[in-house]
Amino acid sequence: MEALLANVVWADIAQALLDTLIMLGGSLAFSVILGLPLGVILFLTAPRQLLANRAANAALSFTVNVLRSVPFVILLIVMIPLTVLLVGTSLGVAGAIPPLVVGAAPFYARLVETALREVDRGVIEAAQAMGATPRQIVFGALLPEAMPGILAGATVTAIALVSYTAMAGVVGAGGLGDLAIRFGYQRFQTDVMVVTVLMLLALVQGLQWAGDRLVIKVSRR
Amino acid sequence: MISFQAVGKTFPRAPSPALKDVSLEVRPGEVFGVIGQSGAGKSTLIRLINGLERPSVGRVVTDDDDVGALDAAALRALRRRVGMIFQHFNLLSSKTVAANVAYPLKVAGMPSSAIGPRVAELLDLVGLADQAAKYPAQLSGGQKQRVGIARALANGPKILLCDEATSALDPQTTEQILDLLAQLNRELGLTIVLITHEMEVIRRVCHRVAVLDAGSVVESGEVAEVFLHPTHQVTRRLVADAAGLAAAKIEGGPPTLRLTFRGQATFEPILGRIARDTGVDYSILAGRIDRIRDEPYGQLLVSLVGGDVAAARARLTAAGVRLEEA
Numbered sequence: 001m002e003a004l005l006a007n008v009v010w011a012d013i014a015q016a017l018l019d020t021l022i023m024l025g026g027s028l029a030f031s032v033i034l035g036l037p038l039g040v041i042l043f044l045t046a047p048r049q050l051l052a053n054r055a056a057n058a059a060l061s062f063t064v065n066v067l068r069s070v071p072f073v074i075l076l077i078v079m080i081p082l083t084v085l086l087v088g089t090s091l092g093v094a095g096a097i098p099p100l101v102v103g104a105a106p107f108y109a110r111l112v113e114t115a116l117r118e119v120d121r122g123v124i125e126a127a128q129a130m131g132a133t134p135r136q137i138v139f140g141a142l143l144p145e146a147m148p149g150i151l152a153g154a155t156v157t158a159i160a161l162v163s164y165t166a167m168a169g170v171v172g173a174g175g176l177g178d179l180a181i182r183f184g185y186q187r188f189q190t191d192v193m194v195v196t197v198l199m200l201l202a203l204v205q206g207l208q209w210a211g212d213r214l215v216i217k218v219s220r221r
Numbered sequence: 222m223i224s225f226q227a228v229g230k231t232f233p234r235a236p237s238p239a240l241k242d243v244s245l246e247v248r249p250g251e252v253f254g255v256i257g258q259s260g261a262g263k264s265t266l267i268r269l270i271n272g273l274e275r276p277s278v279g280r281v282v283t284d285d286d287d288v289g290a291l292d293a294a295a296l297r298a299l300r301r302r303v304g305m306i307f308q309h310f311n312l313l314s315s316k317t318v319a320a321n322v323a324y325p326l327k328v329a330g331m332p333s334s335a336i337g338p339r340v341a342e343l344l345d346l347v348g349l350a351d352q353a354a355k356y357p358a359q360l361s362g363g364q365k366q367r368v369g370i371a372r373a374l375a376n377g378p379k380i381l382l383c384d385e386a387t388s389a390l391d392p393q394t395t396e397q398i399l400d401l402l403a404q405l406n407r408e409l410g411l412t413i414v415l416i417t418h419e420m421e422v423i424r425r426v427c428h429r430v431a432v433l434d435a436g437s438v439v440e441s442g443e444v445a446e447v448f449l450h451p452t453h454q455v456t457r458r459l460v461a462d463a464a465g466l467a468a469a470k471i472e473g474g475p476p477t478l479r480l481t482f483r484g485q486a487t488f489e490p491i492l493g494r495i496a497r498d499t500g501v502d503y504s505i506l507a508g509r510i511d512r513i514r515d516e517p518y519g520q521l522l523v524s525l526v527g528g529d530v531a532a533a534r535a536r537l538t539a540a541g542v543r544l545e546e547a
Contacts, residue, residue, distance in 0.1 A: 122311035129271055129382075130325040130372075131300035140324055144315040220356040221314050 007189040012179065017199060019093050020175040023165045024203075026093075027100035028158050035105040035157070036150070038064070039112025040138060046113075050124070050134045064106040072103045072164050076171055096173035100164055108157040115149025116142055148219045155211025159204050166200075176200050222380065222412050223247035223270055228279035230265050238277070239265040241436040249379075252406050252413045254423040254444070256459060257433035263416040266433065267382050270414060271303045272296045284379060301329050304373030308385035310365040312357040318344070318368050319353040325375040343371040347401065363394035370401065374409075381405070383415035387422060399425045403514075420459045424448055424513050432456045445513045449481050449520060450545070475524040477506060478534075481543040482519040492521070495536045500528030522547055 042064070044050050045057035070078070076099045080090040083098045119142055127141045143150070166177020176196045184193025224247070230240040240262045247253040257263050268274040269281045272288045281288040286299050312321050322340045331339070344350050347367040357365055366386060373381055383402065387395040403426045405411045417423065423430050423444055430448075431441035434455040440447055451457045480492070487510060496503050508521040525533060537544055 120309075120311065122307055122309055123313060125273065126305070126307060126311035126372075127324075127328075129273060129300055129303075129305040130328050130376075131297035132325075132328045133297065136328050140327065141313055145313060147315060218315070220316075221358050 005191045005195065007183065007187075007191050008195055013176075013195060013199070016174055016176045016179040016196070019173065020162070020165050020177070020200075020203070022093050023096050023100060023168060023173060023175060024158065024161055026097045027104060027161055027164075028154070030097070030101040031104040031108050031157055031161070032154055034101065035108030036112055038105065038109035040116065040142075042109060042113040043116040043142075044134070044138070050128075050137060064109055067102060067106040068110070070103075072099070073167050075099050075103050076167065080171075091172045093173050093175075095171050096165070096168035096175075099171075100161060100168065103164055104157050104161050107160060108153060111153030111156060112146075112150055115146040115153055118149055119145045148215045151211060151214050151218060155208060155215075158207045158211070162200060162204055162207070176203075222249040222284065223253075223414065224280075224282045225266075225269070226280040226282070228269065228276045228281055230262075230269065230274060231277045238436055240269075243279070243433075243436075243438055245431050245438060245441060247412060247414055248429075249412055250406070250410050251428040252403070252415070252426050254427035254430040255414070255416045255433055256418065256420060256423050256430060257416075258418055258455070258459075261433040262436040263418075263433055264384065267384055267414060267416050270380070270382055271300050271305060301325075301376050302378050303380045303382060304370075304376075304378040305382040305384065306366065306369040306373050306386045308388045310357070310362075310369045310389075312365060312368055312372075314357050316356070317353065318349060318355050318357070318360070321357070321368055322371045322375055325372055329376050339375070343375055346374070347371045361394070362390050363397060366390065366394075366398050367401070370398075370405075374405070374411075378411075380412045380414070383413060385417060386415065388417065388419070395422070396425070402426055418459075420448065424511075426514065428514070432459070445483065445516060445518065448513055449483075449518060450543070475526050477522055477524045477547045479545045479547040480519075480521045480523060480537065481545070482521075483541075483543075484516060484518075486541050487517040487519040491537070491540045491542060492523075495533050495540070496528075499530075499533040499536065501530055501533040502526045502528065 038060070042057065042060055045053040045060065047054065079099045079102060083090045083095055086098050087094045089095050123141055123145055124137060127137045132140065165175045166180070168175060169178025169181055176199055180193050180196040183189045184196060225243050225245045228240060228243045229238055231238040243266065255263050255266055265274055269276055269288065270283050272291065276289050283299060284302055286295070288299070291299060313324065316324070319340050322343050323336050326336045326339060340353070341350070344353055347370050349364060349367050349371065352360065352364060357368065360368065387398050390398060399422060402413060406413050415422065415427070427444045429442060430444050431438045432447065432453060432455060433439070439453040440451065440456045447456060448460055451460045482491070492503065503523045503525050506522040506524060508519065510517070510519040512518065534544060
C-alpha cells in the first residue's frame with residue numbers, strides 16, 4: 001500500500017478536496033441566483049410569451065451566447081480586472097469564483113429557459129384566464145411546474161462546474177483538478193492522478209445521485 | 222350578458238380570418254352552445270369573451286365591459302368574474318387538488334384564513350371532498366375536469382366558459398360533467414358558454430346554439446329548432462351524425478316525410494290513429510325518440526302509401542306534428 005501510493009500526501013488531497021467543494025458550492029449558489037432570473041426573463045421576453053419583447057430578448061440572448069462561447073480558460077484571464085474589483089483578489093479560491101459564475105450562470109439560464117418552455121402552454125393560459133398577473137403566473141404556476149427541470153438543470157450545471165474548477169488552477173485556486181495537473185501530470189505521479197480522478201468521479205456521481213433524488217421528490221406527473 | 226357586435230379576428234400571417242362578422246347575444250342565465258368543426262373558429266370565439274384574444278374589428282362586450290378596450294388591470298378584474306375550463310384541464314401538476322383550487326383565490330387576494338373553508342366548499346360542490354390531498358396525476362379525466370370546474374368557480378363568477386370541456390372524456394364521464402354543468406346553471410344561475418364539435422353536448426345542456434363554419438355564424442337559435450330543423454348544410458351534417466337520420470331515403474321509392482313530434486305529443490299514438498282513420502299505410506325508414514334538455518321529441522322519417530295522403534297530412538299538422546319533405 002505504501003509503495004503503491006508513495007506520492008500521495010493525504011493532507012494535500014484533503015485540502016484540494018475542500019478547495020474544490022468551496023469553489024463548487026460558492027459558484028453554484030451564485031450561478032443559480034443569477035441564472036434563474038436570467039432564464040425566466042429570457043423565457044418571458046421570447047416571442048408570443050407573457051412579456052414578449054423582441055429587443056430585450058435579442059440583447060439578452062446575444063449576451064448569453066457571447067459569454068457561453070468564451071472558453072473558460074480565457075474567461076479566467078480576461079476577467080482578472082473585474083475579479084479583483086469584486087473580491088479584492090484574482091488569486092486562489094476566491095479569485096476563481098467570479099469567473100466560474102460568469103461561465104456557469106449563462107449556461108444555467110439556458111437550461112432554466114428550456115425547462116420553462118416545457119411547461120404546458122395551457123397551464124399558463126388557465127392562469128391568465130383567472131386574472132393572474134405575470135408575477136403571480138411566474139411564482140404560482142411557471143416555477144412550480146418547471147421545478148423538476150430547474151433542479152435537473154442545476155445538477156447538470158454543478159457537474160459542469162466540477163470540470164471548470166479543474167482549470168481554476170491557472171489562477172492558483174487549487175482544488176483536485178489542479179492537483180491532478182501539477183502532481184499527477186507534470187511530475188508523473190500517476191498515483192496522485194488516479195486518486196484525484198477517483199475523487200472527482202465520486203463527487204460527480206454523488207451530485208448526480210442527489211440531483212436525481214431531488215427531481216423525483218418534486219415530480220408529481 | 223355577452224354580446225358580439227360584428228366581430229372579426231385575423232391572426233398575423235394567417236391566410237384567412239379566424240372569425241368574420243360574428244354577431245351574437247348570450248342572455249343571462251342561459252347555456253349557450255357554439256358548435257363547429259375543428260378550425261371553424263370556436264376557440265378564437267370563446268377566447269374573445271375573456272380577452273385571451275382581442276378582436277381585430279367589432280366589439281365584444283362581456284358583463285358590461287368592452288373587452289377590446291380594457292387595460293391590463295381592468296382585463297384581469299374581468300377575468301376574475303369569468304371562469305374557464307379546458308379540454309385538457311390545464312391543472313397545475315405540481316400542486317394538490319386543494320392547492321389548484323386555492324390558486325385563483327390567492328390570485329384574487331383572498332386572505333389565507335378564508336381560503337381553506339372556501340376550497341372545501343368548492344370541492345364539496347363538485348363532489349371531490351375526499352380527493353383534496355391528491356395530485357392531478359392521481360385522478361381520472363372526469364375528476365380532473367371537476368377540479369377544473371371547482372377552480373373556475375372559485376371566485377364566484379357569473380359566467381363560465383367551457384372550451385371543449387368534455388372532448389377528452391369518455392361518453393359516460395361526459396354525461397356526468399354535462400349534468401354537473403346543467404346543475405350549476407340551474408342552482409347558481411350561472412351563464413355558461415360552451416364550445417364543442419359534438420351535437421350531443423349541445424342537445425343535452427344548451428338552451429340556444431350558434432353554428433360556426435369557416436369563421437362565420439351560419440345558423441343560430443333555440444337548440445330544439447336548430448337540432449330538429451337544420452337549414453344549413455354544415456348543421457345538417459352535424460345533426461345527421463348525432464341523430465342517425467342520415468340517408469335512409471330510398472332512391473325512386475315513394476316520397477318520404479320527416480315528422481317531428483315535440484313535448485307530450487311524442488308519447489301519443491298520433492301516427493297510428495291517423496293512418497287508421499285515413500286508410501294510409503306508412504313505413505318508418507328511420508327514427509329517433511329522445512330528449513333535448515328536458516323536452517321529449519320524436520323524429521321519424523316515414524313514407525306514406527295509399528289512402529288519403531292529403532287528409533293524413535292535414536290531420537298530422539293539426540295534431541301539432543311538423544311535416545317536412547325529406
